[in-house]
Amino acid sequence: xxxxxxxxxxxxxxxxxxxxxxxxxxxxxxxxxxxxxxxxxxxxxxxxxxxxxxxxxxxxxxxxxxxxxxxxxxxxxxxxxxxxxxxxxxxxxxxxxxxxxxxxxxxxxxxxxxxxxxxxxxxxxxxxx
Numbered sequence: 184x185x186x187x188x189x190x191x192x193x194x195x196x197x198x199x200x201x202x203x204x205x206x207x208x209x210x211x212x213x214x215x216x217x218x219x220x221x222x223x224x225x226x227x228x229x230x231x232x233x234x235x236x237x238x239x240x241x242x243x244x245x246x247x248x249x250x251x252x253x254x255x256x257x258x259x260x261x262x263x264x265x266x267x268x269x270x271x272x273x274x275x276x277x278x279x280x281x282x283x284x285x286x287x288x289x290x291x292x293x294x295x296x297x298x299x300x301x302x303x304x305x306x307x308x309x310x311x312x
Contacts, residue, residue: 184208184226189233215239229297234261256297
């Protein structure tokens with residue numbers, strides 16, 4: 184399952200529609216707080232989150248997930264033009280960074296990278312067990 188967190192409903196629905204057309208299960212959340220309060224955290228293979236949202240930012244969300252022991256790959260997206268945002272996403276360990284508006288191809292590229300990482304982590308955890 185892929186989780187999408189963005190305060191913009193049109194972005195959430197567009198990304199969800201694309202992911203479903205590619206055969207992925209996708210769920211959406213209007214805020215980081217909604218996602219953290221859901222049961223989807225454990226089942227998310229990948230998180231796609233906006234950087235700037237009311238309340239908790241995408242970077243804050245990432246920090247909370249790490250503190251809780253969750254390590255799913257994260258793709259950050261933003262409409263912010265600030266130069267430091269991609270740098271900060273990279274420093275946060277992002278699997279991908281999307282500047283809105285982005286193409287379907289760019290999202291798919293980031294998603295493929297993230298899912299490969301998720302599968303590698305799952306295989307490693309299985310080998311350790």
